[in-house]
Amino acid sequence: MNEDRHKPRARTRIQQRNRELIREAALDVFSQQGFRGATLDQIAERAGLSKPNLLYYFPSKEAIHLDLLSRLLDTWLDPLRTLDPAGDPTREILAYVRRKLDLSRDYPRESRLFANEVLQGAPRLMELLGGELKSLVDEKAAVLRQWAAEGRIADLPPHHLIFAIWALTQHYADFEVQVRAVLGEGHDPYAEAHDFLDLLFTKLIAPAQRTG
Known part of the structure; x- marks a missing residue:
């Protein structure tokens, strides 16, 4: 009892x-x-x-904010966790780009919440950014570096490749008003972005053609 x-x-x-x-x-x-x-x-x-x-x-306000950020970071990391070292490099990278763009489309408020926190110096997230996030990015950067060493993708700085994916996908959430204003009526920015980013990253990560 x-x-x-x-x-x-x-x-x-x-x-x-x-x-x-x-x-x-x-x-x-x-x-x-x-x-x-x-x-x-x-x-x-x-x-x-x-x-x-x-x-x-x-x-407190801080407790609500931290609750949201903690849940968000876990969602944000899921697409990177699924990058499979045993998969085809081009397919894996393009799938990651698509998943990140889908997150921007489906969770625009969460993306802006995260951006605002980082712009303020990440006072409530720094421990997670320097811990769990850094460890995961380092792990996947090692995968990208290995693929490049094997000649399966272009030899690019792996961390900066990941940063570029973040920048080019999260832009559509963080600056959605600007994107829609510039494109105007009759455009689906996410459908168009899917096609454009597929083409962009396919060309970017293609290994150099060997001669001779």
Whole structure:
């Protein structure tokens, strides 16, 4: 009896729903206002909850922000984790580019949240960036370096190849308003970007033709 009393209670459906409401509202507010411009009052209002009710689930603005960033980073790393050293290099790299572009299309608010955090010096993410992210990028850079040494892709600085993929895919989320304004009506920026980036990276990573 006593042991049961001390077990943590599972969250009710209402509690789970309210946590998700807060996360959704915070994503909107943080992606539009940045961390410094966002307030708990704005998040509570967007979530349709009172501020005291919000504070029942998250003790501070920082706690909500870190919760979102931690979940986001895991999602952001998944496509790179799937880069298979045993696969065909060109297919693997192009698949990674497509998955990153799909993330920009499907999670634009999350991309802008991440960009805002990095632009502020990543005060809440630096440990993760210098730890889990760096380790994964170093691991996959070694794969790219090996493929280049085997003559299967062009000899490019592997870390900078990964940076280029990030820049060229996340641009469509972080600057979506600009992209759509420049392209105008009748364009699907993501469909066009898929075709363009396939062509760009196919040419970029193609190994040099051997002569003689």
